[in-house]
Amino acid sequence: MKYVIIGGCIAACGAVEGIRSKDAQGQIIIIDGEKRGAYTRPLISYFLSEPSKYSDVDYRSPDFFKDRAVETIKARVELIDRPGQLLNLDNGEQIEYDRLLIATGASPIMPPIPGADQDWVKSFYTIGDAETIDRDIEAAREVVVIGSGLIGMKAAEALFKRGLKVHLVEKESHILPRQLTPGAAVSVHRHLARQGLDIITGEEVAVIHPDHQIELKNGQKLSADLVIMAVGTRPNVELAVAAGLEVRQGVVLDDYLRTSDHKIYAAGDAAETLNVISGKQEVMALLPHAHREGYQAGRNMAGMDELDQGSIPMNSVKLLGWNICSAGVTGARDGELLSWYSKEQLLEIKVRENYLIGYIAINMPEVAGPLTNAISKKIPAAAGEWQEFVERGPSLATIPSAYWQVLRRLEANGSN
Ligand SMILES: Cc1cc2nc3c(=O)[nH]c(=O)nc-3n(C[C@H](O)[C@H](O)[C@H](O)COP(=O)(O)OP(=O)(O)OC[C@H]3O[C@@H](n4cnc5c(N)ncnc54)[C@H](O)[C@@H]3O)c2cc1C
Numbered sequence: 001m002k003y004v005i006i007g008g009c010i011a012a013c014g015a016v017e018g019i020r021s022k023d024a025q026g027q028i029i030i031i032d033g034e035k036r037g038a039y040t041r042p043l044i045s046y047f048l049s050e051p052s053k054y055s056d057v058d059y060r061s062p063d064f065f066k067d068r069a070v071e072t073i074k075a076r077v078e079l080i081d082r083p084g085q086l087l088n089l090d091n092g093e094q095i096e097y098d099r100l101l102i103a104t105g106a107s108p109i110m111p112p113i114p115g116a117d118q119d120w121v122k123s124f125y126t127i128g129d130a131e132t133i134d135r136d137i138e139a140a141r142e143v144v145v146i147g148s149g150l151i152g153m154k155a156a157e158a159l160f161k162r163g164l165k166v167h168l169v170e171k172e173s174h175i176l177p178r179q180l181t182p183g184a185a186v187s188v189h190r191h192l193a194r195q196g197l198d199i200i201t202g203e204e205v206a207v208i209h210p211d212h213q214i215e216l217k218n219g220q221k222l223s224a225d226l227v228i229m230a231v232g233t234r235p236n237v238e239l240a241v242a243a244g245l246e247v248r249q250g251v252v253l254d255d256y257l258r259t260s261d262h263k264i265y266a267a268g269d270a271a272e273t274l275n276v277i278s279g280k281q282e283v284m285a286l287l288p289h290a291h292r293e294g295y296q297a298g299r300n301m302a303g304m305d306e307l308d309q310g311s312i313p314m315n316s317v318k319l320l321g322w323n324i325c326s327a328g329v330t331g332a333r334d335g336e337l338l339s340w341y342s343k344e345q346l347l348e349i350k351v352r353e354n355y356l357i358g359y360i361a362i363n364m365p366e367v368a369g370p371l372t373n374a375i376s377k378k379i380p381a382a383a384g385e386w387q388e389f390v391e392r393g394p395s396l397a398t399i400p401s402a403y404w405q406v407l408r409r410l411e412a413n414g415s416n
Helices: 009-020 041-049 127-139 150-161 182-195 238-242 287-301 366-377 387-390 399-413
Strands: 001-004 026-032 070-073 078-080 086-089 094-096 099-102 107-108 122-125 142-146 164-170 197-202 204-210 213-216 221-223 226-228 233-235 264-266 273-275 281-282 314-319 320-327 336-342 345-352 357-361
Touching: 001 009, 001 094, 009 026, 009 099, 009 287, 041 127, 041 150, 078 238, 099 287, 122 127, 127 226, 142 150, 142 221, 150 164, 150 226, 150 314, 182 197, 182 314, 182 320, 182 345, 182 357, 233 281, 264 287, 314 366, 320 366, 336 387, 357 366, 366 387, 366 399
Parallel strands: 001 026, 001 099, 026 070, 099 264, 122 226, 142 164, 142 226, 164 197
Antiparallel strands: 078 086, 086 094, 107 233, 204 213, 213 221, 273 281, 314 320, 320 357, 336 345, 345 357
16 A cells, blocks of 8 residues: 655644554655654644744654655655645646645745835744744844734744844734633733733734835834734645635545545645534644644554544643633633633633633642533533632542543543
8 A cells, every 4th residue: 555645734733653663674665845844843832932942843853754664755745636646846747646645734824014024024834934033033122923812922022032122913803703702702812912012903904115114004003023924824725726625714624534536535724624622624723733643544544433522622721921721712702611710820610511622820720621522522510610610710630520530431432
């Protein structure tokens, strides 16, 4: 069997592990279009904040692919020829496949803001981006970061730590709009502003002028030597679309992570997978999902017919010393909201019919793991137990007893 993987990062590593768990002999080829090997993308902000300390961002050991007899070709795939079961590469090579995995990830969105095409306006998505910014900030004093999602916040934190004056512009009414509710965002906003970040919410950048003035829609102007564009990402689905595969926001998959062509699988940020809370297929652009899906796709490519169990959205980020975890759904229309706060700690949980369906925990890492487990394993509590957990002061000691009982049962059955 000849397995070919397009993209050589997180989902690709998962897929190699998945294939090799069932097939020690089959030929595996990775087409690495970024030409940087498998690295831990979330670590690029650590690299930017302290390049000497975080120069190693490898995702796996340097011998990972060699030890698993994986050949890597540093080239980009230009076309998937489905009838011929082969790929055209930009170096002129053609590669045949028996089973193909699309693990092409995502790319940053560059909105059509006038002036956004200037060379001091950067995205922050690859280790190459981080290296370029590292060089450019030698002579820089001020930066505007556009967008306060996870990537924008991490870029802002890294540049702040490097001593730059950071202006963060977010068009939504609060920071981290996909991770936090407005209430939870207030405390994080205050914390970051107290440290010295200039955060402007509910505003959009109108023009990036060549004289390094960044004009907002309300007319306010900010100076910047550098602009980081972090307004979101888009799955890399061009190859799948051109090949006639079914694509919505990401590549559409069945329960076995197969595309509409059953010789072709997809995983990671390029694909839509099951959100077990909403029951919907969606793109969950997160590292653990990419690895897990890659692994599962790899096993199925190697002949296993295992149903994908789906994932829940979850996140954990540390920003200037504050630990912010969230998982499940936290949106305004879902479930009953119960909240608790004390000094620098905050917990919001969402409960629907005695099931925990989402939470936000600020500076409470000890409860984050069990709460994520309770959501992903759909553990029901007795009526009122989640309320009691919040009212008595959330801690490991006050987690509903049903949680520990179910966990022990799952452990005894070997399914945890
Ligand atoms: C700054 C930053 C911070 C992040 N922080 C977090 C975090 O805290 N937690 C978290 O869970 N996730 C985080 N993420 C997201 C996480 O990195 C991604 O979910 C994960 O990398 C997805 O893995 P993937 O293998 O699907 O795609 P990627 O890692 O994007 O890899 C896809 C690879 O495919 C290559 N490729 C694309 N097209 C082609 C082609 N035609 N031919 C050949 N190769 C191609 C790409 O160049 C790329 O190298 C962060 C991302 C960034 C950028």
